[in-house]
Amino acid sequence: MKVLKIIAIILLLAFMGIQFIPTTRNQIDIVPSTDLMEVYDVPEKVDVIFKTSCYDCHSNNTAYPWYNKIQPVSWIMEGHINEAKAELNFNEFGSYSERRQKSKFKSILSQVKDGEMPLASYTWMHREAKLSGNEKKALEVWINKMLESL
Amino acid sequence: MKKFKITMGMVAIGLTLLTVTSCKDTKKSDEHMEMDQNEMNHDGNENMEMDQNGMQNDEMMNRDQKTSKATAVLNSYLELKNALVADNTEVAATAGKTLFEDLGKFDQSSIAGAQKQEVIDIIEDAREHAEHISENSGKMDHQREHFEMLSKDVEDLIAITGTDRVLYKTFCPMYNEGKGGIWLSETKEIKNPYLGGKMMKCGEIQEEIK
Numbered sequence: 001m002k003v004l005k006i007i008a009i010i011l012l013l014a015f016m017g018i019q020f021i022p023t024t025r026n027q028i029d030i031v032p033s034t035d036l037m038e039v040y041d042v043p044e045k046v047d048v049i050f051k052t053s054c055y056d057c058h059s060n061n062t063a064y065p066w067y068n069k070i071q072p073v074s075w076i077m078e079g080h081i082n083e084a085k086a087e088l089n090f091n092e093f094g095s096y097s098e099r100r101q102k103s104k105f106k107s108i109l110s111q112v113k114d115g116e117m118p119l120a121s122y123t124w125m126h127r128e129a130k131l132s133g134n135e136k137k138a139l140e141v142w143i144n145k146m147l148e149s150l
Numbered sequence: 151m152k153k154f155k156i157t158m159g160m161v162a163i164g165l166t167l168l169t170v171t172s173c174k175d176t177k178k179s180d181e182h183m184e185m186d187q188n189e190m191n192h193d194g195n196e197n198m199e200m201d202q203n204g205m206q207n208d209e210m211m212n213r214d215q216k217t218s219k220a221t222a223v224l225n226s227y228l229e230l231k232n233a234l235v236a237d238n239t240e241v242a243a244t245a246g247k248t249l250f251e252d253l254g255k256f257d258q259s260s261i262a263g264a265q266k267q268e269v270i271d272i273i274e275d276a277r278e279h280a281e282h283i284s285e286n287s288g289k290m291d292h293q294r295e296h297f298e299m300l301s302k303d304v305e306d307l308i309a310i311t312g313t314d315r316v317l318y319k320t321f322c323p324m325y326n327e328g329k330g331g332i333w334l335s336e337t338k339e340i341k342n343p344y345l346g347g348k349m350m351k352c353g354e355i356q357e358e359i360k
Contacts, residue, residue: 097271097274097275098271099271099272099275099303100271100274100275100278102299103275103278103279103299106295106299107295110295114291
């Protein structure tokens with residue numbers, strides 16, 4: 001029992017200790033001119049889908065949940081967001097070559113269709129980000145239209 | 151004292167919960183780090199081999215002279231294509247990695263004017279596809295999706311650089327829910343990299359590229 005108590009105290013101290021380690025927050029005030037919504041005419045419905053289900057990780061502006069203030073959550077999230085942005089950053093979409101935009105559109109389409117994106121670990125805490133059949137369809141129609149015009 | 155125990159218990163439960171929920175994610179980032187390390191090791195080894203081995207150096211120079219014809223890129227592209235024909239996802243991943251490296255070494259210096267930017271765009275896009283293919287061993291559908299986009303890149307690349315061999319641009323009308331997809335093949339005989347063993351013979355030659 002005494003050993004357990006010591007372990008618990010050590011864990012508690014470690015937990016408290018890591019709270020002081022800072023992380024960089026992924027937030028900006030101004031929407032860049034290269035943002036997807038700035039370079040293309042995105043219908044309202046699709047615009048909302050992108051912003052609620054994709055932008056938290058795939059842009060330079062995350063709407064952080066309260067538990068992000070707790071370590072090690074912030075670390076893990078920071079890693080995820082950096083990885084996601086390297087793959088696809090909607091804020092920079094307009095700076096991609098036409099070829100790359102096309103590839104990204106195709107990949108978004110198939111990832112959403114296959115249910116790979118948005119990630120299950122994300123929708124678990126963000127129920128509103130989960131895409132309904134209707135939303136998927138709207139996204140598909142718009143992206144297909146974009147692919148034809150590019 | 152009792153109160154203390156309860157608090158400790160709650161803290162312990164909280165900690166366990168945190169660990170459980172973050173477990174999956176941590177594993178993922180670990181994998182990623184491992185991969186990065188592998189990549190680094192690989193590059194390191196390569197450099198050492200090059201320094202130690204004269205033969206290898208000659209081979210590299212030979213390769214460089216031919217990059218204007220995209221020789222190395224075509225070699226690894228076709229290797230990847232044949233792995234997908236054989237439904238072999240691991241070999242496809244390895245070939246994807248080689249292709250990723252070969253694309254990185256591609257010499258753009260001889261290409262001038264407006265075509266230069268296009269080649270840069272092609273290489274950037276193609277590298278991303280090759281990287282995805284290399285990282286998705288076991289997910290052949292995903293590898294094939296990227297292979298479809300990659301094939302278009304390679305086709306456009308050799309339209310600019312020329313090719314050192316005869317290639318057949320082949321079209322599979324069934325792929326991707328009837329949207330179809332093209333690939334480049336070194337043989338006239340049709341071996342479909344999108345459908346593999348399921349429908350090996352599906353496809354038609356659209357163009358002979360010399």
